Amino acid sequence: MTAVSLFAQKEPVKPFIQSLPYDSASVPRERFVDFQHLRLEASFEPTQGKVNGWVTHRFQAIRQNVDTLFFDGPDIQIQEVNYHDQKLTIRKYETGFTVVFPKALSWNSADSLSIRYVAFPRHGLYFVGWNDPTNRARKQIWSQGQGTDNRCWLPMFDNMNDKITSEMIITMAKPYKVLSNGVKLGVKDVGANQIWHYRMNKPHAPYLIMLGIGDYEIDARKTGSGLAVNLWYYPDWKDRVAGTYAKSTEMIEFFEKEIGVPFPWENYSQIPVQEFMYGAMENTTATVFGDFFFNDARGLLDRSYVGVNAHELAHQWFGDMVTARSETHHWLQESFATHYNMMYEREAFGQDYFDLARRNAQNAALNASTRDLYPVASSDAGSTRWYPKGAVVLEMLKYVVGREEFNRAINHYLKSHAYDNVDTEDLLIAFHETLGYSLNWFWDQWIYRGGEPVYKVESESTKESTRFIVSQLQEKLPYVGLFKMPIVFEVHFTDGSKESKTVWISEKVHNVKIDHPAGKIAAYALFDPGNQVIKAVVFNKSFDQLKQQALSAQYMLDRLDAVIAMSDLPIDQKRDVLIQVYKKETFHEVREAVIEQLAKDKNKKSRQLMASSFTDSDLIIRKAAVASYDTIPKDFKKSYEGLLNELSYQLQEEVLYKLCLSFPADRATYLEKTKLEMGNNAHNVRITWLEWSIKNGNKAAITELADLASVSFEFNTRRGALTLAKELSIFNEDFLKHALDAARSANNRMSSAGVGYLNWAYKLNPEWKTMIDSQLNTWNAQQKWEYDLAKKIQK
Ligand SMILES: [Zn+2]
Numbered sequence: 001m002t003a004v005s006l007f008a009q010k011e012p013v014k015p016f017i018q019s020l021p022y023d024s025a026s027v028p029r030e031r032f033v034d035f036q037h038l039r040l041e042a043s044f045e046p047t048q049g050k051v052n053g054w055v056t057h058r059f060q061a062i063r064q065n066v067d068t069l070f071f072d073g074p075d076i077q078i079q080e081v082n083y084h085d086q087k088l089t090i091r092k093y094e095t096g097f098t099v100v101f102p103k104a105l106s107w108n109s110a111d112s113l114s115i116r117y118v119a120f121p122r123h124g125l126y127f128v129g130w131n132d133p134t135n136r137a138r139k140q141i142w143s144q145g146q147g148t149d150n151r152c153w154l155p156m157f158d159n160m161n162d163k164i165t166s167e168m169i170i171t172m173a174k175p176y177k178v179l180s181n182g183v184k185l186g187v188k189d190v191g192a193n194q195i196w197h198y199r200m201n202k203p204h205a206p207y208l209i210m211l212g213i214g215d216y217e218i219d220a221r222k223t224g225s226g227l228a229v230n231l232w233y234y235p236d237w238k239d240r241v242a243g244t245y246a247k248s249t250e251m252i253e254f255f256e257k258e259i260g261v262p263f264p265w266e267n268y269s270q271i272p273v274q275e276f277m278y279g280a281m282e283n284t285t286a287t288v289f290g291d292f293f294f295n296d297a298r299g300l301l302d303r304s305y306v307g308v309n310a311h312e313l314a315h316q317w318f319g320d321m322v323t324a325r326s327e328t329h330h331w332l333q334e335s336f337a338t339h340y341n342m343m344y345e346r347e348a349f350g351q352d353y354f355d356l357a358r359r360n361a362q363n364a365a366l367n368a369s370t371r372d373l374y375p376v377a378s379s380d381a382g383s384t385r386w387y388p389k390g391a392v393v394l395e396m397l398k399y400v401v402g403r404e405e406f407n408r409a410i411n412h413y414l415k416s417h418a419y420d421n422v423d424t425e426d427l428l429i430a431f432h433e434t435l436g437y438s439l440n441w442f443w444d445q446w447i448y449r450g451g452e453p454v455y456k457v458e459s460e461s462t463k464e465s466t467r468f469i470v471s472q473l474q475e476k477l478p479y480v481g482l483f484k485m486p487i488v489f490e491v492h493f494t495d496g497s498k499e500s501k502t503v504w505i506s507e508k509v510h511n512v513k514i515d516h517p518a519g520k521i522a523a524y525a526l527f528d529p530g531n532q533v534i535k536a537v538v539f540n541k542s543f544d545q546l547k548q549q550a551l552s553a554q555y556m557l558d559r560l561d562a563v564i565a566m567s568d569l570p571i572d573q574k575r576d577v578l579i580q581v582y583k584k585e586t587f588h589e590v591r592e593a594v595i596e597q598l599a600k601d602k603n604k605k606s607r608q609l610m611a612s613s614f615t616d617s618d619l620i621i622r623k624a625a626v627a628s629y630d631t632i633p634k635d636f637k638k639s640y641e642g643l644l645n646e647l648s649y650q651l652q653e654e655v656l657y658k659l660c661l662s663f664p665a666d667r668a669t670y671l672e673k674t675k676l677e678m679g680n681n682a683h684n685v686r687i688t689w690l691e692w693s694i695k696n697g698n699k700a701a702i703t704e705l706a707d708l709a710s711v712s713f714e715f716n717t718r719r720g721a722l723t724l725a726k727e728l729s730i731f732n733e734d735f736l737k738h739a740l741d742a743a744r745s746a747n748n749r750m751s752s753a754g755v756g757y758l759n760w761a762y763k764l765n766p767e768w769k770t771m772i773d774s775q776l777n778t779w780n781a782q783q784k785w786e787y788d789l790a791k792k793i794q795k
Contacts, residue, residue, distance in 0.1 A: 006716065012464075016272055019687055019764070021311075023328050023379050023380065023730075024379075025327035025328050025379030026326055026327075026328035026329075027328075028326045028421075029159045029161055030160040031060050031062065031064060031113075031157070031159075031161070031263070032069060033059040033069060033157075033682075034058060034059060034061075034162065035059045035109075035156070035157050035162050035379065035623075036059055036060060036164055036203075037056075037057070037058040037164055037166070037167070038055065038058075038114070038164050038165075038166045038167070038206070039056040039166070039167040039723050040053060040154060040170075041054040041055075041170075041171075042054070042169070042170055043170070044127075044141060044170070046079050046127050046130040046139065046177050047130045047131055048120070049120050049121070049127040049130075050118065051117075051118065051120075051121065051125060052117075052228070053115075053117050053119065054114060054115070054117075055155060056113070057112060057113060057114075057115075057156065057157075057557050058110060059110075059112070060109065060110050060111065060527060061105040061106060061107060061108070061109055061111070063107070064106055064107055065104040065105075066101070066104060067101055067105075067525075068091075068098045068099065068100050069098065069101070069103065070097070070098045070157075071098075071099070071149035071156060071157065072095060072148070072156060073096045073097060073117070073151055073154075073155030073156075074152060074160040075119065075120070075121075075122070076078060076117050076118075076119045077154070077157070078092070078097055078116075078117050079117055079118065080115070080116040080299060081114070081115050081116075082113060082114040082115075083102075083114075086585065088100060088101070088113065088761075092585060096155065097152070101115065101765075106752075108263040113712040115155050117155055119152065119153045119154075120541070121152040121153040122152065122783075122785060123152045123304040123646045123746060124144065124149035124150050124151065124152035124153045124154070125141065125142070125143045125152070125153040125436050126140075126142055126144070126275070126747075127140075127141055128141075128142070128273070128679070129274065129711070131711065132710075132711045132712050134710075134712050136712040137711055137712050137749075138214060138215065138234065138274050139213070139214060139215070140212075140213060140214035140273055140274055141212075141213040142211060142212045142213065142214075142276075142346075143209070143211045143288075144278070144288065144494065145206070145207040145209055145283070146207045146208075148298065149207075149767050150206055150209050151202065151206075151558055151790075154209065157206070158206045158325050159205075159206065160205045160206075160207060160312060160324060160325070160326070160421070160480070161421050161676075162205075162206070163203035163205055163323070163419065163420070164204070164206065164420070165198070165199075165200050165202065165203050166181060166182070166199075166203075166204070166209055167179070167197075167198070167199045167207075168180040168196075168199075169184075169195060169196070169197050170195070170197075170198075170213070170424065171193050171194070171195050171196075172196065172213055173192055173193055174193065174194055174290065175214055175215065176214055176215060177196075177214070177218075178194075178196035178211065178213050179198075179210075179211070179212040179213070179215045179216075179232060179269055179271050179286055180196070180209075180210060180212075181200045181204070181208070181209060181285050181286055182198050182199050182266065182284075183198065183199055183267065183285045184196070184197070184198055185197040185198065185199055186491075195199075196463070200284065202265065203419050204320055204323075204419075205320075205323045208282070208283045208320055209282040209284075210284075210286050210288060211351065212273060212286065212288055214232060214234075214273070215234065215235065216228050216678070217234075217235045218231065218232055218233075219231040219232075219245065221248065221249050222249070223253055223256075225253070225256065225263075225648065226263065226268075227263050227267065227501060227700065228267040228383055229248060229252065229268050230244045230268070230269040230536075231248060231269070231270050232269060232271040233245075233272065234268060234272070234291070234294075234601060239296065240295060240296050243295065243296070243300045244295060244300070245270070246305075246306060247348060248309060248350075249345050251306075251309065251310045251313055251348075252313060254266070254343075255310075255313065255314060255344070258340070258343065258407060259317060259340075259386055259407070259411065259414065260410075260411040261299070261418075261657070263316065263509070264284045264317060264320070264418070265321075266317060269285060269287070269318065270286070270287045270288075270289065270309070270312075271286065271287070271289070272289055272291035272293065273290065273291060273479060274714050274715070275290075275745070275747050275750060276289065276290035276292075276747075277300060277746075277747045277748060277749060278290070279293070279308050280293070280308050280311070281307075281312070281546070282313075282315030282316065282337070284320045287309075287312040287313070289305070289308065289309075291681065291714065292468050292680075292716055294681070295306060295680060295681065298648065298649055298680075299649055299680040301619055301649075302649060302650045302651075302680065303680075304646050306344075306345065306348060307341055307345055308341075308534075309416070310345065311337045311341035312337070314336060314337040314339075314548060315333060315336075315337045315712075317336075317414060318332065318333055318336035318337055319332075319333035319337060320528060320619045320687075321419060322413070322417045322420065322421070323420075323421050323424045324422065324423070325421040325422060326379075326423070327379035328378060328379050328423070329377060329378055329412060329422065329423045330379065330381075330426070331381065331386045331390040331424075331447075332385055332422055332423075332424065332427065333386075334383075334386040334387050334390065335387065335389075335391050335394055336377065336390075336391075336394065337389020337390040337392065337654070338387045338388060338390065338391035339390070339392075339394040342354060342357050342358065342361075342391055342395070342555060346768075352589075355530070355531065355556055355557050356556070356557075356587075358392055358395060358531070359531060359557055359560075360387075361389065361391055362392055362531070362534045362535075364384050364388045364389065365384065365385065365389035365392070365452060366452055367535055368382065368385060368389065369452060373450035373451050373477065374391060374450050375447060375448050375450045375467070376390045376445045376446065376450075377424045379446055379779055382745045385444075392534055393446045393447065393534070394468045395532075396532060396533060396534065397439075397446075399433070399486075399532045400439075400485075400486065401439070401440060405434070405435055409430050409434040409435060413427055413431075416430060417430065420752055421727060428440070432563075440667075441484060445481065445483055446642075449480060449481065450480055451477070452474070452535055452537065453472055453474055453482075453535045454472065454473040454474040454536040454537075454538075454713040455470055455536070455537050455538070455539075456471045456537075456538045456539075457469070457527045457539040459525045459527075459539075460537075461491070461516075461522035462473060463516070464555065465513055465514060465515045466491045466509070466513070466516070466522050467511065467512070467513050468489055468513070468525070468527070469510070469511055469512075470509070470510045470511075470512065471508060471509045472506055472507075472509075472764070473538070478707055481554060482507065482508060483505075483506070484505070484740065485504070485505060485533050486503070487501055487502065487503055487504075487505045487526070487528050487533065488528060488532075489502075489512050489526070489532075490502050490529050491514045491516065491525050492524050492525070492552070492553075493516070493522060493523055494521045494523045495520065496552070497517075497520065497523075498518065499514050499515070499517070501514050501516075508644045512565040513595040513619045523545070523548040523552075524541065524546075524549045524553075525545070526538055526549070526553070529555055530554075530558070531558070538629050540733050541562075541565065543566070543569060543573060543574070546562045546565050547562075547577045549562035549582060549586065550562035550566070550577065550590075551577070551580065556587045556590060560589055560590045561595040563578070563590055563597075564593055564786045567596075568599065571597075571603070571606075571676055573603060575598070575601065575603060575606060578594045579594075579598075579599060579604065579606070579609055579760075582594040582595075582598075582609060585659045586687075588618050588620040588624075588770045591618075591621055592620065592621065592624040594609075595610070595613055595621070595625060596624075599629070599637060602742065607635070608645070610625065610636070611636070611639060613625035613645065614636070614639035619648055622643065622646070622648075622651060623648070623650070623651055623770045623794070625639075626640065626643065626651060626655055627654070629658070630658070631662045632659065632662040633678050637659075637663065640658060640659055641659065641792035643655045644656065644659065644670065644673055644674065645673070648683065649679045650680075652674070652677065652679070652685050653679060653684045653685045653688045656670060656688050656689065656692070657688050657691075657692075660692040667696055670692075671689060671693055671696070674689055675689065681716065681717070682714070682716035682720055683708060683717045683721075685718065686708075687708065687717075687721060687724055690704060690705045690708075691724055691727075694728055694730075702732075703726060703734075705721050705730070705732075706721070706725075706734035706738065707726060707731070708721035709721035709722050709735060709738035709739070709742070710737075710741070711738070715747060715749065717741075717743070718738065718750065719749065719750060722737075722738070722753045722757045723753060723756075725753065725757065726757050726761075728762075731761045735757070736758075736761075736768075736771055736772065738754075739754045739761075740758070740775055742754030742757075743789060744789065745784075751789075754790070755793055758772055759792065759795060760793060764795060773794070776790045776793065
């Protein structure tokens with residue numbers, strides 16, 4: 001496609017495509033047929049991790065003479081391919097198999113075939129908790145298809161560029177419930193089993209096919225417009241439902257209004273699963289998320305599900321309804337989901353919260369540029385650019401064109417490509433068609449090229465005016481040029497009023513002048529107030545200017561920047577101002593920046609402020625206070641002790657740890673006071689409690705720690721227990737067994753904890769090495785992954 005010819009350009013179009021590094025992933029995968037419908041009938045043998053499947057594919061040739069057809073399906077055992085009651089010959093490959101048709105297919109011939117198969121998937125479908133000898137673990141089966149893992153348990157053309165409707169007919173033992181994509185057509189009792197039938201009536205990409213199976217209850221809600229929202233939960237966690245799923249329907253209503261396109265599917269469900277390797281996954285109509293987000297009221301103080309919830313929800317439009325045509329355009333999914341998630345958080349938590357998230361995203365982008373300069377639209381961009389950078393690039397686009405204009409263009413983009421694939425040019429075209437002007441320059445500098453601007457700003461005020469000199473300092477490279485952006489300049493006067501001016505900054509050096517109204521005296525100046533543009537800035541200001549900015553700037557980020565800019569100033573110069581800022585400021589991030597600078601100050605006024613911060617009503621401030629000291633100063637001993645029964649599990653853990661470390665004589669008292677505390681899902685408080693109990697000579701605590709490392713517990717608990725055992729140099733047969741179980745997990749985060757522990761023991765002690773070797777010998781290393789894993793442990 002050549003988008004260029006569509007535009008009535010005032011200026012010649014830059015040949016930006018040629019400036020890109022070649023991205024082989026920009027080419028969509030080759031297809032020979034158009035797959036239309038997938039119908040799976042499946043049952044499982046969970047203790048063996050086995051899938052018995054019968055899948056029917058409907059398709060239509062898109063070329064003349066299609067004599068063979070390839071299906072993805074690594075390690076799947078194909079038992080039969082049935083084609084109009086005829087068994088087809090197949091050719092097997094490492095990554096899948098090819099079927100040979102008796103007669104070549106031709107254009108437009110609607111056709112179908114069915115495949116009977118068995119799979120023991122290592123990836124794509126996960127069997128959790130079925131082999132716990134103590135029968136305490138939750139028993140689940142769940143899928144994770146993105147990027148290309150569904151092919152490991154379901155043979156198909158597994159690529160984002162061929163959308164299909166799908167149908168899942170799953171046989172499962174009672175009382176387990178089954179969730180899949182789309183509408184539940186029915187559940188039929190057949191002896192000890194039930195057959196669950198789901199159907200997607202609109203096409204979606206194969207990586208979005210999902211299954212979630214286990215012991216669940218469902219909280220059924222409805223949005224204002226009548227959309228059914230089914231929120232799945234563990235029956236023993238009913239009391240966590242309200243807090244975890246807070247705002248779930250509200251955010252759907254918010255997105256429908258903001259995006260202007262109704263929720264694109266017939267219903268929406270969410271299901272937590274154990275041992276999930278990512279945060280969450282936006283399968284069409286059915287989001288799967290890690291149950292570590294499913295917290296009680298205390299756990300929610302540290303970790304809310306709202307942001308991730310909104311992110312996956314936004315994907316139902318961006319990613320599920322319109323799907324990237326190839327990996328190069330992955331940002332069209334993740335940047336949008338992150339952007340709309342931030343939008344919802346602003347709605348729920350306010351502008352300051354949003355601004356801080358935006359600043360963090362901008363800083364992440366600047367950081368990534370110290371490593372490489374890939375553009376956002378690249379299969380090599382990496383998650384920092386697909387998620388935070390792209391999200392704030394969209395925010396800048398909105399800043400350039402206007403929120404209403406942005407929303408109209410996005411609406412047009414979605415409607416033009418509904419249930420289809422898209423690429424980065426489609427988005428650009430949608431903006432052009434909607435707004436009538438070219439944004440090629442914006443795509444060029446922020447999406448097709450990498451890097452960010454580095455501005456040097458100098459300002460000088462006289463009685464009559466303030467003059468700015470702005471230079472762009474970034475190194476000019478093939479993929480990074482000069483940046484063009486509208487930037488606001490502001491002069492604030494001592495009487496609280498201001499003058500501002502917006503100037504397009506595009507050259508290497510710009511001069512900007514703002515005249516002062518008669519009699520007004522400049523207090524401080526701002527370059528891009530509120531921080532709209534991703535950038536690094538060098539803008540030196542006097543202490544007096546920083547002081548006025550920290551105390552009176554309208555936007556939180558400008559106040560924050562002023563406080564941070566004081567970091568290197570002598571404490572006696574800035575102490576009183578910082579204390580004044582702390583007392584006046586309402587947002588935690590600025591107050592934290594003050595705490596950071598005053599924590600080490602011995603002056604009485606700073607000590608008083610620090611003492612008050614331990615009992616601040618804002619949890620984040622209490623956390624900042626506690627984090628300020630590695631060993632607790634004597635005069636704050638009482639302050640820390642006062643937080644030992646803190647509701648936040650994270651804070652409680654840190655307080656317990658630091659008290660035990662700093663005051664060994666009082667350890668027994670601290671442990672007695674917290675002996676009933678378990679902490680969050682990962683047992684964080686209990687594991688810290690066990691640590692100090694073991695250090696205090698409590699042998700039973702070692703047995704309990706080993707139990708926490710076993711398959712009976714969720715993976716963050718097991719990781720924490722193994723990490724602690726290693727730190728305390730504890731090795732025995734129990735830990736060996738649990739570490740081997742952990743190492744074999746298909747979840748990398750679990751596996752790496754097991755491997756780390758075993759590898760440490762293997763190298764440290766010849767006796768332990770022998771014990772590990774003899775266990776590994778029983779594996780027989782029949783599969784490649786087992787062989788590779790053993791090698792990692794024995795390294
Ligand atoms: Zn995402």
